[in-house]
Amino acid sequence: MNEMTPTPEERAKSLKGLGSSRKRVEDARFTQGKGNYVDDIQLDGQLFGAFVRSPYAHARVVSVDKTAALALPGVIAVLTAEDLAPLGLHWMPTLAGDKQMVLADGKVLFQGQEVAFVVAENRYIAADAVELVEVDYDELEVLTDPFQAEAEGAPILREDIADATEGAHGPRRHPNHIFTWEQGDKAATEAVLGEADVVAEEMVYYHRTHPCPLETCGCVASMDKVNGKLTLYGTFQAPHAVRTVASLISGIAEHNIRVVSPDIGGGFGNKVGVYPGYICAIVASIVTGQPVKWVESRQENLLSTAFARDYWMKGKIAATREGKITGLWCHTTADHGAFDACADPTKFPAGFMNICTGSYDIPVAYLAVDGIYTNKAPGGVAYRCSFRVTEAAYFIERMIEVLAIKLGMDAAELRRINFIRADQFPYNSALGWEYDSGDYHTAWDKALAAVDYAGLRAEQAARLEEFKDGKTRKLMGIGLTFFTEIVGAGPVKNCDILGLGMFDSCEIRIHPTGSAIARLGTISQGQGHATTFAQILASEIGISADDITVEEGDTDTAPYGLGTYGSRSTPVAGAATAMAGRKIRAKAQMIAAYLLEVHDDDVEFDVDRFVVKGAPERFKTMKEIAFAAYNQAIPGIEPGLEAVSYYDPPNMTYPFGAYICVVDVDVDTGVTDIRQFYALDDCGTRINPMIIEGQVHGGLTEALAIAMGQEIAYDEIGNHKTSTMMDFFIPTSWETPHYVTDHTTTPSPHHPIGAKGVGESPNVGGVPCFSNAIHDAFRPFGLTQTHMPHDHWRVWQTANRLGLHG
Amino acid sequence: MSKMHVKMTVNGKAVEALAEPRTLLVHFLREELKLKGAHIGCESSHCGACTVELDGKSVKSCTMFVAQANGADVTTVEGMANPDGSLGVIQEMFREHHGLQCGYCTPGMIMRAHRLLQENPTPTEEEVRFGMAGNLCRCTGYQNIVKAILAAADNLAAQKEAAE
């Protein structure tokens, strides 16, 4: 070889494959304002739909008078439940096995519920017409407290199923009760609790919040009556599932429906569900024969689509005097709102809440979750987390802190002595999961050293003395979290949504000149799939990522998949991509062997080529092989170079991480300042470090928002109090701290490239980290537990209750 | 209520149209002029996704009637690329430093960053964070946006120095 011949390392680098901080291919269009989001779609003759919504949380709908609205020039139609009933579309199935009103059928069950759908020539006329629809309501008693749902005389919310003693997830004991879900060994756990040296008990509330992506939900439905084909553009995190659901609900054959997710302006779980707006837009397009757009306002988004959390988690944790945990018990009261519209796999009505044993080797555990109806919006989506994992992580990370207080121990040390050890993996948890891989002690030690944990504790102690001496009014809190996630749903044997197995897919076509297109069943909402999936493929098939187009989101062209949420894209579709790439490589090997006139087994893959074993100067590059696949008649081998893989993961993946933050708390005003944040993530094999770091920054900032102020709040009669971006807390660049990121790498043993997924880790681990820091600041004054969000007045209230205001 | 004749300069070109006075500037740009870079996020002037430049100020086009912008000189993100079509410095630095994810807030961020750097060509990190506080992002946590703007400031300064 001469000096000009690139080394294998140089060739590998030029592929921009795994491990490359490749710049994103999406950015050229986004930075120029040339993205194509749903509200950018403007079809000929397009109409605009808007909802008349209920001002009441619980009321009978006495009458709906559309006369004045219909008389307004430019108004095409006003739909009510009466109009949808003949089509059987006034109700729709939810992802959780319940059903939900599309338009109010006799009553409304939450403030902001959809009552009528106005269709007009443009959005301004539609808004004018909404004002003109006259609705008469009879107010009913409102239920907002899930603990009062089964009280004597509690109003019955769901009259449609009041008598049903069996729900989608087993027996119901009350008309306002949805399900009880039990996991683990109740008797054994209670026995351990009864005999333990120490039991810490606490109610941990994870408040109601909302994913609130910057782009709201919306769609454009276009029924082409000439060819009988419905095209539905929309903000769908799962376009293929939407097509199937749309077909089942509407009766239109699935091949006559094309669902397209264009660019999506953030999802975070908000865009997984099916909303009344989609159904109404479809019906309106069928009725009018014109395309109909529906895009929610920000206020509508916060009022009606996809809340998250709202779990009241009563916990008991048992341990020896030395701090070894012996058992964990949890009873959760889950406020689901008016309809059970959680987006969880069918067999998991409380999602993966049973990951609540966390990162700890806990021999026995029990979990029960009661789902309850209230007069609040439906939802219960996984807001930047995998199906209730953030609730579980918050629960266990608070219980560890509460136990540390009870034991008088340092919470970092308590974690260390209870971690699952590296030699215990694969580890079977007491609540039924098989953790794939981990090295928690190494990660924890690295994190504690990075922040000089001992130094921080010394500084905190000094600050406390100054506080007690009246020299400062600011306390210092140190927030610790070690979280384990469960992502990548999931194995078809136990994971499905509406009967659709949670596999995912990739289809690859190599073009004759050696470039390629890959299509996947997922859909990016900012994660950078077009960049990173090309990197996976580049490393697998030796074609530069720059020569690979990645396409998602069009059900007419992409292979079927279950979409993007729950950090499943890398674990499932990423695996499908690698497996499809390996099929390409296998065929390429045969072609290479033919071209090199050797046996298949005598060539081996070398970065971007196949070489003859022992004779590296004899090789065929992937580009040469691709061309040969299209222009040579090779005996026994079909022309072309394509592959498709549908990947059913054998297990979930279990990313983990160690987060530490430092907060200053002004006890007089409740103002808090996160002055340091260190995040160590282990997401297995790292595909694009730049994108991983960006995901961590973003997830931490969403966690900051949730922990420190963001909530969906109602008053006692069900009025929504946080429907603008002034009251629904989203921090600006000014309130957001600077983050330090770090990592360890423990590949997943069952994933083809060892990757685990990372997008949701920072939210799952960030929330308890921020919250623990606030709690920690007040620990010397006797605080064991207070509820999020830790906004100014609640922090002040904590200080006040602890007597810190003199 | 009648439509009015609206004239303005957008990205250096004179435009004229009939519009209802109540039409919000962001809808006029997006639906009448088909300039879809300005996005609608909060509708209450908190998020800044609709930020455009108007007569040398960065403004939230969701909280301005087209009638108010009659006669104005408007620049949108579509006017921010170099004359040869390549990415402008701020756009390039957002790409280089991963200052965007879903891209929805990005046009507003770029327009605001443009004005910020016009007024303060050598900002500190703190000044960038304060000056960008009218723009919300749900994806990035701002850190790389701040980094991109600081890098753009350095690049623009180097360009200016080279030109002198």
Added chain:
Amino acid sequence: MYPGAFDYHRPSSVAEAAGLLADLGEEARVLAGGHSLIPMMKLRMAAPEHLIDLQDIEELKTIEVAGGAVTIGAMVTQDSVIRDDALAAAAPIMREASLQIADPQVRYVGTIGGNVANGDPGNDMPGLMQCLDAEFEIAGKAGTRWEKARSFYHGAYDTAKADDEILTRIRFAAVGDAMGYAYEKQKRKIGDYATAAAGVLVGGGKASIAMTNLSDTPIWSEAASNALATGDVEEAVAAALAAIDPMEDMRGPVEFKRHVAGVILRRAIERALSRAV
């Protein structure tokens, strides 16, 4: 979130604007920066049939500092308030307070006239104007008159200005470095209204204390101001707290707001005293 329809007017003088407002009657509203009115219209909590945009009235866009007096046109933006060095020298508290209002984009458009005329308890300028003992020029079809800021606010969105009048100018005596100053504001984030805010001027045997978003009007307390003038900080804080009447909202309950109001006011006083000669 779409406003109702209206007819649009853009007069070029105060007289023309006042005439239009009188002629068009109660369905007409004046539009300055629009950052209070337009959100209200988008929520359909306001639906004027005529909007009279003041943006072409050049005489309302000037800041004059002369003869110990400051005169600011109603159409001067918050951003211009921040940038004007003569104003900053004459009343440094104006720049300090304006930097704590909303965000950069809103400050480019939001005007001082709109901020003081609207009567929104959340706005910062009304309290500041009371602190500075400013006067407002009110123009109607019949002519103009001056109103004291300290008696201008009657309740939320209820002021001494009639619906057919326009607030055109603000004037107050230059403070210069004769008094120490501070504007202290606690808020949840940039873009939020105050949980509690206090404007303080003190020095030369005089003092003035005003508070924002702690009642349905701004609160200027004569008793508190007098107490501070004599150096009695405790009495000043007590008197100011006696004058406020906060309401519970998402920022917190009344008890919290009262406490924070006291803390914020103390901090403002402390900072103002540290700047007093």
